[in-house]
Amino acid sequence: MTDAPAATQHKVFSLSRVTAISSNTLLELVRLKVFYFMLLFALLIIGSSAFTAKFSFQEQFQVLKDVSLGAMSIFTWLLAVLSTAMLLPKDIEDRTLYTILAKPVPRFEYLLGKFLGVLLLLFIAISLMSAVFVLVLYTREQAALAEAAGGVPAELLQSELQQIRAGAFNANLLPGIVIIYLKAALCAALTLLLSTFASSWIFTIIISVVVYLIGHIQPIAREAYLASVTVTPLTKVFLALVSLIIPDLTALSLVDDIVVGNAIPMMMFAKTAALGGIYVGVYFLLGYFMFASKEL
Amino acid sequence: MNRRGVIVIGLLLVFGAVRMPFERQLEAEHRAAYFHGAQLDLGLREQIGQMAFLAALSGFRALVADGFYLHAHALWERTEWGRMKLNFDAVVALQPRCILFWDQAAWHMAYNASVAAFEDKKQPREALRIKARNEYWKLGEDFLIRGIANNPDNPTLYDRLGFLYREKYRDHCKSAELYAQCSRVKGAPGYARRFAAYELAQCPGHEREAYEKLRALYLEGQQEHLPTLLKWLGNLQEKLDIPAADRLNIPPSAHP
Numbered sequence: 001m002t003d004a005p006a007a008t009q010h011k012v013f014s015l016s017r018v019t020a021i022s023s024n025t026l027l028e029l030v031r032l033k034v035f036y037f038m039l040l041f042a043l044l045i046i047g048s049s050a051f052t053a054k055f056s057f058q059e060q061f062q063v064l065k066d067v068s069l070g071a072m073s074i075f076t077w078l079l080a081v082l083s084t085a086m087l088l089p090k091d092i093e094d095r096t097l098y099t100i101l102a103k104p105v106p107r108f109e110y111l112l113g114k115f116l117g118v119l120l121l122l123f124i125a126i127s128l129m130s131a132v133f134v135l136v137l138y139t140r141e142q143a144a145l146a147e148a149a150g151g152v153p154a155e156l157l158q159s160e161l162q163q164i165r166a167g168a169f170n171a172n173l174l175p176g177i178v179i180i181y182l183k184a185a186l187c188a189a190l191t192l193l194l195s196t197f198a199s200s201w202i203f204t205i206i207i208s209v210v211v212y213l214i215g216h217i218q219p220i221a222r223e224a225y226l227a228s229v230t231v232t233p234l235t236k237v238f239l240a241l242v243s244l245i246i247p248d249l250t251a252l253s254l255v256d257d258i259v260v261g262n263a264i265p266m267m268m269f270a271k272t273a274a275l276g277g278i279y280v281g282v283y284f285l286l287g288y289f290m291f292a293s294k295e296l
Numbered sequence: 297m298n299r300r301g302v303i304v305i306g307l308l309l310v311f312g313a314v315r316m317p318f319e320r321q322l323e324a325e326h327r328a329a330y331f332h333g334a335q336l337d338l339g340l341r342e343q344i345g346q347m348a349f350l351a352a353l354s355g356f357r358a359l360v361a362d363g364f365y366l367h368a369h370a371l372w373e374r375t376e377w378g379r380m381k382l383n384f385d386a387v388v389a390l391q392p393r394c395i396l397f398w399d400q401a402a403w404h405m406a407y408n409a410s411v412a413a414f415e416d417k418k419q420p421r422e423a424l425r426i427k428a429r430n431e432y433w434k435l436g437e438d439f440l441i442r443g444i445a446n447n448p449d450n451p452t453l454y455d456r457l458g459f460l461y462r463e464k465y466r467d468h469c470k471s472a473e474l475y476a477q478c479s480r481v482k483g484a485p486g487y488a489r490r491f492a493a494y495e496l497a498q499c500p501g502h503e504r505e506a507y508e509k510l511r512a513l514y515l516e517g518q519q520e521h522l523p524t525l526l527k528w529l530g531n532l533q534e535k536l537d538i539p540a541a542d543r544l545n546i547p548p549s550a551h552p
Contacts, residue, residue: 055369058396063362070359183355197301216353219323222316244312245305248319250332253355257331260358260394268325275315275322282311286304293300 010104017105021113022120028090029083029121037075038125042132044071057144061167064140065259068133069176073255076126076184077212083121084191085204087114088291097296111192111288118188126181134169141168175269176258182276183252187212189283190247196290215249218242252276333392333446344386352390361390365397368404377409381435388439388446395452398443402453406436406460433464454478455488458495468498472506489513490525497528507532514544 048067052060091097091114100110144164152160191208198204224231225239251272258264264272326332334357341349344364352360368383384401391397410432419425440457447453458474461467472495479488493513496506510529513520530546532538 051366059365059400062394062396063366066358066362070356070362073355193304197304213350213354216355219319222320226320243316244309248315248323249355251319251322251326254326254331256355256358256391257333257393260391260396262330262393264331265329268322268329271322271325275318278315286307289307290300290304293298 012106013109018109018113018116021100021105021110022116025087025114025117026120026124029117032083034079034083034121035125035128037079038128038132041071041075041129045133045136057140057147057164058167060140060144061137062260064137065173068129068136069173069180069255069259072126072129072133072177073180073183075129076122076180077187079125080118080122080184080188081191081205081208081212084115084118084188085195085201085208087118087192088195089201092296101296107292108288111291112284115188115192115284115287118192119185122181122184122188126177126184130177137169141165144168170261172258172261172263175264176255179252179254179269179272179276182273182280183249186247186249186252186276186279186283189280189287193283193287193290196287196294211246212249214242214246216253218246218248219250221246222248247279330393330447330449334390335392336390340386340389343382343389357390361387361394361397364390365400368401372404372408375412377405377412377432380404380409384439388443392443392446395443395447395450398439398447398453399456402436402439402443402456402460404436405439406433406464410436410464433460436460436464449481451478451481451484451488454481455485458488458491462495468495469500469502472496472499472502490520490522494524494528497532503532503536507536507538511544 045064045068048063052063055063088097091100097110101107141164145161148157148160148164187208190211191204194207194211195201195204198207221239222243225236225243231239252275254262254264254272323332334352336349336353336357340352344352344360348360348363364383364386368380368387371377371380371383381401384397384404387397388394388401410429413428413432414425416425416428419428437457437460440453440460443453444457454474455478458471458478461471461474472492475488475492475495478484479492489509490513493506493509496502496509499506507529510525510532513525514529526546529544533543533546
């Protein structure tokens, strides 16, 4: 008589379970055809190039960079909010959530897997958009270089070519793109937190959009709260609540200045990225705290 | 709201209190590095409208600025100078760190609009045409001065303002000052120091100072022995009556 096989010991935290959930989440999101926005993005930046064809190359590059990075910000934010807001309600509606949680999968792993799936989606989206952006910028740069080589007098050619290269891609854009990603991740984490106690995904989206808008003027409220100006106690309480609860999104809105050539020192970039990372971590953990006791 | 909801709000408040000093410090660092320089105030809201203002506030400043820039370009094509100026005011308020925008705004005002005003056939009185032209020069100058105030670390606008004083106002003293300032900024073009000296040579009462600067440039080596430099150096040697022993050997043909 052989011994019964020893039962596999259940781990408190399993990376493979989180990976399985996150890859499935990514697959579900991709099946929602969210990547159609890429077509819109490509059309937008190629269209903007055509629209500025009669401008000087400096103007063309400036508009192209502004439009591309602006579109990246908008699309990643929309993607983050919309996909995260529907994560939990969709799983509840499809009953997938019950199937998963009926198995020995802790709620923390489930939520982490879901959130990582969204972060992965955002990463793929921003990578694809960056690739399209760099490709279009490179094509325009080559066209401008060829045009200059054919039409600029020899004594001015070197400085003209140098100006074209300086006006096109520069390494400072990379930290800018990373910060766009972090801002989108923050919005995703915030939306996840909201969705853990919201009753509908529409409510989650609306509140998330409102917080996004207020987040960009939060520093004004903060400075007014900290300044020793005479305001009514009620106003003081309101300013304090806005300053303390709403995230400061201007700290992660550096791309408007980076795109015009502002250099971001490495230390400042690290601090800004750390702030973004901390926001994501804290909002996720608070979201889990709510989700852990949520009646499903 | 259940107990956990209250705890979450409490934790958010604690997190807010912890992050506040860090965020304030980071914001100060950002501002020191010329980030968040746009003045998004009520004046701008009236200028660009509610929706554009909201978009600018929501982190899409660059996109809104581009929209107004493209519109300003269309207004330039239609020679609507007044409206074009208002559009450029909005553009530079939204993107004060974009040299291109300041430069273009100043150029359209001081060069295109001023010439159009001076050659305006609908205005028969020359005095009024000159007045209008001078006003456009002033607007161009104003854009450049504000641009420099927002971008003191960039040499381009000093260069443009020096050029404006030289070509339009014929104010060589101010031009010399701007070129000298330009030459002190990192990344300044190589000609800035020379131009500062050339302009100083035409600034009454500063001939000796100009001579010293030109002489110093000349002594730097062959690369500085350019025709204009030789011309001004020769002229000043004559004008200041420099003793023969101290004079540099400039061929007379170089300073006719």
